[in-house]
Amino acid sequence: MNREDQEFWGEVCQDLIEESQRAISPLIGSQKSGEIVKMGADGTPTTLIDMVAENKVMEVLEGVDRPLTLISEEIGEVTIGEGPSDAILVVDPLDGTSNAVKNIPAYGISVAVAPISPEKKGSLTIQDIQMGVVKNYATEDIYSAVKGQGAFVNGNDLTPSLKQDLAHISLGAYVYRMDMGKIEILCKSVRRMRILGAVAIELSYVADGTYDAFVDVKNNLRLVDVAAAKLILEESGGIVTDSNGKSLNGRLSVLEKTSLIATCNEVIHKKIMDILEGI
Numbered sequence: 689m690n691r692e693d694q695e696f697w698g699e700v701c702q703d704l705i706e707e708s709q710r711a712i713s714p715l716i717g718s719q720k721s722g723e724i725v726k727m728g729a730d731g732t733p734t735t736l737i738d739m740v741a742e743n744k745v746m747e748v749l750e751g752v753d754r755p756l757t758l759i760s761e762e763i764g765e766v767t768i769g770e771g772p773s774d775a776i777l778v779v780d781p782l783d784g785t786s787n788a789v790k791n792i793p794a795y796g797i798s799v800a801v802a803p804i805s806p807e808k809k810g811s812l813t814i815q816d817i818q819m820g821v822v823k824n825y826a827t828e829d830i831y832s833a834v835k836g837q838g839a840f841v842n843g844n845d846l847t848p849s850l851k852q853d854l855a856h857i858s859l860g861a862y863v864y865r866m867d868m869g870k871i872e873i874l875c876k877s878v879r880r881m882r883i884l885g886a887v888a889i890e891l892s893y894v895a896d897g898t899y900d901a902f903v904d905v906k907n908n909l910r911l912v913d914v915a916a917a918k919l920i921l922e923e924s925g926g927i928v929t930d931s932n933g934k935s936l937n938g939r940l941s942v943l944e945k946t947s948l949i950a951t952c953n954e955v956i957h958k959k960i961m962d963i964l965e966g967i
Contacts, residue, residue, distance in 0.1 A: 689801075689803055689818040689819065689834060689835065693775075693803055694819070694834055696754070697775065697801045697803075697819055698819070700748075700749075700752055700777075700801075701799045701801070701819070701821045703748050704745055704748050704749070704779065704797065704799055705797055705799070705821065705823050705830070707744050707747070707748050708741050708744045708745055708748075708781055708782075708797055709797070709823070709825050710744075711740050711741060711743075711744040712737055712740055712741050712744075712782065712788065712825075715736065715737045715740060715788075716737075716788055716791055716795075717788075717789070717790065717791030718789075719789075720736060721735065721736055721737035721788065721789050722736070722737070722785075722786075722789035723735060723736045725739050726739070728761050728762040728763075728764075729760075729761065729762060729763055729764030729765075729942050730761045730762075730764075730910060730942050730943065732761070734762050735785055735789065737782060737785065737788055737789060738781065738782050738785055739762065741781035741782040741797070742760055742762045742763055742779075742781040742782075744781070745758070745760065745779055745781050746758070746763070746766075746768075749768050749777065750768055752768070752769070754769060754774045754775070755767070755768065755769030755770055755771045755772065755773050755774055756768050756769060756773050756774055756775050756776070756777055757773040757775070757776045757777070758776075758777050758779060759776060759777070759778045759779070759912055759940055759941065759942055760778075760779045760780070760781060760912070760942070761780060761910060761912060761942055762781070764942050765941070765942065772804070773804055774803065774804060775801055775802060775803045775804055776801075776802040776804065776812055776816075776940055777799065777800070777801055777802075778798075778799070778800040778801075778802070778817070778912050778915040778916070778940055779797070779798065779799050779912075780797065780798040780888060780912060780913050781797060782795065782796075783795060783796050783797060783798050783822070783886050783887065783888040783889055783913065784796065784884070784885055784886030784889060786885055787826075787884070787885060787886055788825075792826075792884075793824075793826030793827060794824065794826060794884045794885070794886040794889055794890075795824070795825055795886055795889075796822060796823045796824040796825045796826070796886070796888070796889055797821075797822070797823050797825070798820075798821075798822045798888035798913065798915070798916045798917060799820070799821045799822075799916055800817045800819065800820045800821075800915035800916035800919065801817065801818055801819040801820075802816040802817050802818060802940060803816075803818055811939040811940065811941070812939065812940050813937050813938060813939050813940065814911055814914075814915055814918060814936050814937065814938055814939075814940060815935070815936075815937055816940070817835070817915055817916070817918070817919050818834065818835045818919075819832075819833070819834050819835070819919070820832065820833050820915065820916030820917065820918070820919035820920050821916060822888045822889060822891075822892045822916050822917050822920060824886075824889050824892075829841055829842060829892075830842055831846070831892040831895065831896070831917070831920050832920065833919050833920040833922075833923035833924070834923075835919060835923065836923075837923070838923050838924070839895055839919075839920045839921070839923035839924040841892075841895075846895045846896050846920070846923075846924035847896070847897060847924065847925070848894060848895055848896070848897055848900075848921075848924055848925055848926045848952035848953065849894075849897040849899075849900045849952040849953070850952070850953065851900050851952065851953075851956065852953070852955040852956060854877045854878055854956065854959050854960070855877065855878070856879050857878050857879055857900035857901060857952075857956060858878070858879060858880050858881075858882060858898070858899050858900050858901075859874070859875075859878045859880070859881050859882070859899065859900065859901050859902070859903065860881075860883070860884065860890040860893065860894070860899045860901070860902040860903075861881060861882075861883055861902065861903050861904065862883075862885075862887055862890075862902075862903075862904035862906070862909060862948075863883060871903070871905065871964075873963055873966075874903070874960065874963050874964065877963060878901075882899065887902075887904075887909065887913045887914060887917070888913060888914065888916060888917040890902050891914060891917035891918065891920070891921050891928075891950055892917050892920055892921070894921055894926055894950050894951065894952060895917075895920050895921045895924040895926055896924075900951070900952045900956060901949070901950060901951040901952065901956055901957075901960060902948070902949075902950045902951075903931075903948065903949050903950070903960065903964075904947060904948045905931045905947050905948075905949075905964060906947065907931070907945060907946065907947045908945050909945060909946055909947065909948050910942070910944070910945055911936070911938045911940070911941070911944040911945060911946050912940070912941075912942055912944070914928075914936075914946075914948065915940070918936060918950075921950055925953075926950060926951060926952055926953070927950070927951050927952075927953065927954060927957045928948065928949070928950045929948075929949050929957070930946055930947045930948065930949070931947035931948075931949060931964060932947075933949075933961055936948075949961065949964070
């Protein structure tokens with residue numbers, strides 16, 4: 689991504705974040721915000737606060753003076769503007785919806801940008817993401833990365849944990865409808881476990897050392913939910929693979945799903961992989 693594009697899309701991300709946060713602020717913690725209003729493109733229910741957030745995203749992007757493609761879990765995939773798209777924007781307008789409804793301080797937005805070069809043909813994959821931004825609205829922390837340029841939180845360098853002993857780490861997990869017997873050994877092997885229900889924010893927590901690792905081994909995690917945070921964690925020096933240890937390479941689609949193991953370093957990654965392979 690050249691400097692001009694970096695500045696342009698960076699400003700777009702900033703506008704999306706500010707306008708979306710302003711739009712949902714009156715709904716945070718209200719019973720009305722959690723009302724189901726429709727089914728999203730990904731087949732899951734859309735709440736009122738989800739719809740308000742995504743409508744604001746659409747409004748902002750319709751004012752951008754470049755053609756683009758938006759991929760979002762509620763609306764699916766939509767082209768905005770005339771002519772071939774300059775970029776794909778993968779947006780989760782509200783990461784941690786249930787937290788926002790209950791005013792639990794772990795909810796925000798995830799925005800990933802994949803520029804479309806003239807020579808690029810066919811579907812883009814998560815490997816094509818060049819810019820990622822995640823904001824936790826409740827704490828005002830902004831995590832960001834541009835491919836090849838490192839990762840930052842509020843403008844400061846991100847550094848993952850240096851821990852190498854599983855018995856000392858904090859593990860985040862996505863366990864919705866999971867057979868807990870499948871990861872019982874892993875849970876017993878770590879110091880503590882956290883379940884927040886805000887995947888993009890939790891992956892960013894691995895990047896800044898709040899968590900030491902994050903796992904989802906159900907093969908049911910939406911790729912769009914991790915598109916930005918994956919880049920942020922990798923640019924900070926962390927590691928992201930699927931449960932088989934392979935790099936994520938799924939196409940950018942609201943229906944694409946994956947398993948996920950995200951860790952602070954190779955030593956912890958291997959230890960978690962060894963446990964999961966033995967289950």
